[in-house]
Amino acid sequence: MSITISFIYLSENFKGEFLNPASDLFGFEICRKELWGHKILKDLGCKVIPALNEKDLFIVNEELEAAYEDCLIILQNISEISSVTNYSEIFIEIRVNNLLKFVETALKNKNDLGINIS
Template sequence: MQQVPEPHNDLFGFESCRKTLWGHKIIHELGCELIYSLRETNIYVFDQELENLEREFRIFLDHFDMIKEQTGYNRDFIEFRARNALEMIKVALRERDNVGITIG
């Protein structure tokens, strides 16, 4: 498998975010199943799943206020991590051949 260049940063959140942010019920209710799976495991995506994960993070970004209200995390904390994930996805989509990402 080809190595994906590192995004601008690699901070995605604390271990506690697995349950209190990514695995919060609001994420599930928004239909973000891949993101929600961080509650229990890392995300490994390739090919079409990259586009699905990108779609989920776009949904995530469109619902900041609701997520902030439900989880208690501030907008900057949430946006920084979501945009970091989108940057990793962008790099992987640009590379395409046997490239995937891991979030965990």
């Protein structure tokens, strides 16, 4: 089973036909614990993504900024995260960039969009 990313529509009037990120994949179910919930992410300062270890994420409002920061932290420390978790840098980079595309779109439409990772 895979972890996927999707938009949460916060406004009934929002027209989101243009919303079509290339990929909605965020890894396999086991990544919740082995990668996104790994202690290294918390140690590096990630605040939102590590909670995926415990539950599905519903990211709205100011949490979008925190998710964006988490993505940047992961990309800046990808070698260290890869060596500790045994997931390849490419695997991590692809998934984080998938999330980053969703987050950037949601930030531009903050009153209308949120993100679900489940």
